[in-house]
Amino acid sequence: GAGVSQSPSNKVTEKGKDVELRCDPISGHTALYWYRQRLGQGLEFLIYFQGNSAPDKSGLPSDRFSAERTGESVSTLTIQRTQQEDSAVYLCATSGVPGELFFGEGSRLTVL
Amino acid sequence: AQRVTQPEKLLSVFKGAPVELKCNYSYSGSPELFWYVQYSRQRLQLLLRHISRESIKGFTADLNKGETSFHLKKPFAQEEDSAMYYCALRGLTDSWGKLQFGAGTQVVVTP
Incomplete structure (x- = not known):
């Protein structure tokens, strides 16, 4: 499809396990963003990548969170040693024009 | 630091009534403001x-730098406007x- 694709759509894991979330961008979109949305709350910025520039990691809540993106391709968000407070929907968005984001459907993470 | 405040969590209006969603921001430089929407x-x-500076689905929003606001307005709400709205x-x-x-x-x- 032509939209942003995220996988898995749902993930249930046990506290302490590592999880990896994947985002497939729209072809040609140079910018890629990760946001977190906890239940009943707004979008919390995590990290963004733009072309070959150093990523803006200012929103990552702890060193358990990391993300990678190679060029303008797939990105993965990794959460190590998951905690219950990590339960949320993780949204990926990509952009070809500053400010105009196209969102995926999100990955819902539940940490038991 | 940049901050966006939407003071209303829930806005309930009748069909045909005007609707205004408030958005205030703080940012030291020149901002660009957006409204995003998520339908069910x-x-x-x-x-x-x-x-x-265009109207989309009857909605308009004007940036007021003096009041640091970017409120979203529509003169006559429709049922299909029911959604979650985010200012950015x-x-x-x-x-x-x-x-x-x-x-x-x-x-x-x-209705």
Whole structure:
């Protein structure tokens, strides 16, 4: 499809396990963003990548969170040693024009 | 630091009534403001941006730098306007920049 694709759509894991979330961008979109949305709350910025520039990691809540993106391709968000407070929907968005984001459907993470 | 505030979590209006969603921001430089919308069971999507100065689905929003506001308005609400609305900001001085979102306002339009 032509939209942003995220996988898995749902993930249930046990506290302490590592999880990896994947985002497939729209072809040609140079910018890629990760946001977190906890239940009943707004979008919390995590990290963004733009072309070959150093990523803006200012929103990552702890060193358990990391993300990678190679060029303008797939990105993965990794959460190590998951905690219950990590339960949320993780949204990926990509952009070809500053400010105009196209969102995926999100990955819902539940940490038991 | 950039901050976006949407003071209303829920806005309930009758069909045909005017609706206004408030958005206030703080940012030291020149901002660019956006409204995003998420309809039920759909992805979050861009509704409008202040630079375009256009009306989308009957909605308009004017950037008021004096009051640091970017309120979203529609004169006659329709049932299909029921959705979650997010105000967002990026810095124009940034070559690209992160998009900072507010907490969102849930709009419910009742017949």
